[in-house]
Structure formats: C-alpha cells, structure tokens
Amino acid sequence: MNTPPGHALVLEDLPDVAAWLARLLEQRFPGIQVVRxxxxxxxxxxxxxxxxxxxxxVDLGLPDGSGVDLIRQLAQHHPGCAIVVTTLFGDDAHLFPALRAGAQGYLLKDQPADRLGAALEGILRGEPPLSPAIAQRLLRAFNEAPRPAPPHELETLTAREREVLVLVSKGCRLPELAERLQISRHTVSDHLKNIYRKLNINSRAEAALEAVRLGLVAGT
Structure with a gap:
C-alpha cells in the first residue's frame, strides 16, 4: 500500500477497544473513514x-466465531485490502492460522498506542506490521532446523487424515471440518486424535507446521 488508506474496517467486539482503534487510525491517517x-x-x-x-x-476471538474466517474472505474478495490482526493472543495456535488465511500483519493490542500506531504507519512504507514479540516468534519458528521426515511417516496417514490435516493447516475449526467433509464432529475428533498420535504432536499449530513439512501445503 503506497497511499494512505481511505476506508478502514475495524472488527472488534469490545466497544471501548474498537473506539480506541478507530481513533488511532483517524489520528495516523487523517481523513480516513472508519467502519466498526x-x-x-x-x-x-x-x-x-x-x-x-x-x-x-481484525480481532480473532469474536462472539460468533473466529476473525480468521473474515481474513480469509477479505483475502479472497478484497485483494487490495491490508489485513492486520489486532489481538491479545500471541501464541502459535492463533498466529499461524491467521497468517495462512491471508493476514499481512499481526499486532498485539497490549502494546503502547504510539508503538501500535507506528506499526500501522509502516504499512505505507511496505513494512510488515508485526509486534516485536510476534516478529521474534516468527524468526524462531522459521530458523528452527526442520527435523527430517521418515519416509514412512506420510504413508501412516490415511487419505482422510491427510485431508483433515490440510484443512487444519488452513485454520479450519472442528465445526467447519465436519461441514466440509460431511462427517460428524465425533468422527473429525477421532481423525484429529489419530493425526496427533501418528505425528507425535499436541496442538493445531504443530499440525499446521507438520502439513508444511510433509509437503501437503505450501509454506508461508
């Protein structure tokens, strides 16, 4: 983005925080029209x-779902939109699905307003808007030496388990997995348990990284 944004959407369920973010945008980008x-x-x-x-x-934890769903929609239908997560969650389970869905930045709301505003202004300079803690987390994640995948590892997953793993890596939650695959949530849960056991992992974030390592999806 080389010109100041003219229109902004703030998705935030806490009114006080939404008003604060809107004011921050109006101060940093004079003339911007903000919709909450x-x-x-x-x-x-x-x-x-x-x-x-x-x-x-875009906040992630919302009363009616995850902000990742809107990120995916914006990335697909509004490719010119700069999508920035604003959240209190700095863990892998929130970070990586949001980035894979199409978020171009990830800012923690608990940092000082001037630092948050400066990060948003960096969008105009082509700088990725990342909180320092998030930038460090990403550097650690991508500098870690990947452990080699045993040749038999991928073969241990059934075709359906591979399908579930790919969808999990794209940020799909259990209800969405059940709907897409046309199976019960109980069956999806069983598939996830089997995937975790076979790949020796314990979280959705690890599952997403394993999908990349195994070549089932492209890396970020």
Missing amino acids: AGTLAEARRQLEAGMSPDLAL
Missing part, C-alpha cells in the same frame, strides 16, 4: 453492502 463491527456477521453485512476497505483491523 462487533461481530463476524456485522462485518460481513458491511462487505455485502458494498464496503471495500483499504485496511482491516
């Missing part, structure tokens, strides 16, 4: 009504 939404459904209504944001600040 407190739920996924409300944000989607704004987009369906014709809003085309240049910048979107």
Whole structure:
C-alpha cells in the first residue's frame, strides 16, 4: 500500500477497544473513514453492502466465531485490502492460522498506542506490521532446523487424515471440518486424535507446521 488508506474496517467486539482503534487510525491517517463491527456477521453485512476497505483491523476471538474466517474472505474478495490482526493472543495456535488465511500483519493490542500506531504507519512504507514479540516468534519458528521426515511417516496417514490435516493447516475449526467433509464432529475428533498420535504432536499449530513439512501445503 503506497497511499494512505481511505476506508478502514475495524472488527472488534469490545466497544471501548474498537473506539480506541478507530481513533488511532483517524489520528495516523487523517481523513480516513472508519467502519466498526462487533461481530463476524456485522462485518460481513458491511462487505455485502458494498464496503471495500483499504485496511482491516481484525480481532480473532469474536462472539460468533473466529476473525480468521473474515481474513480469509477479505483475502479472497478484497485483494487490495491490508489485513492486520489486532489481538491479545500471541501464541502459535492463533498466529499461524491467521497468517495462512491471508493476514499481512499481526499486532498485539497490549502494546503502547504510539508503538501500535507506528506499526500501522509502516504499512505505507511496505513494512510488515508485526509486534516485536510476534516478529521474534516468527524468526524462531522459521530458523528452527526442520527435523527430517521418515519416509514412512506420510504413508501412516490415511487419505482422510491427510485431508483433515490440510484443512487444519488452513485454520479450519472442528465445526467447519465436519461441514466440509460431511462427517460428524465425533468422527473429525477421532481423525484429529489419530493425526496427533501418528505425528507425535499436541496442538493445531504443530499440525499446521507438520502439513508444511510433509509437503501437503505450501509454506508461508
């Protein structure tokens, strides 16, 4: 983004925080028009009504779902939009699915307002808007030497388990997995347990990284 954003969407369910983020945008980008939404459904209504944001600040934990779903929608239908996560969650389980869904930045809301504002301004200079703690986490993740995959490892997964692993790596949650695969949540849960056991992992974030390591999805 080389020009200041003219329209911004702030998806945040806490009114005080939403107002604070809106004020921050208005201070940093004079003349910007900010639309606030407190739920996924409300944000989607704004987009369906014709809003085309240049910048979107997206919280992840929302009353009616995950902000990752909106990130995916924005990345697909509004490719010119700079999508930045604004959250309190700095763990892998939130970070990597958001980035894989299409987020271009990841900012923690508990940092000082001036630092958060400076990170947003960096968008105009082509700098990835990342909180320092998130930048360090990414560096650690991608500097870790990957452990070699035994030749038989991929073969231990059934075709359905591979399918589940790919969807998990793209940020799909259990209800969405069940809907997409047309199977029960109980069956999805069984597949996930088998995947965790076979790959010796313990979290969705590790599952996402394993999908990349095994060549089932492209790395970020």
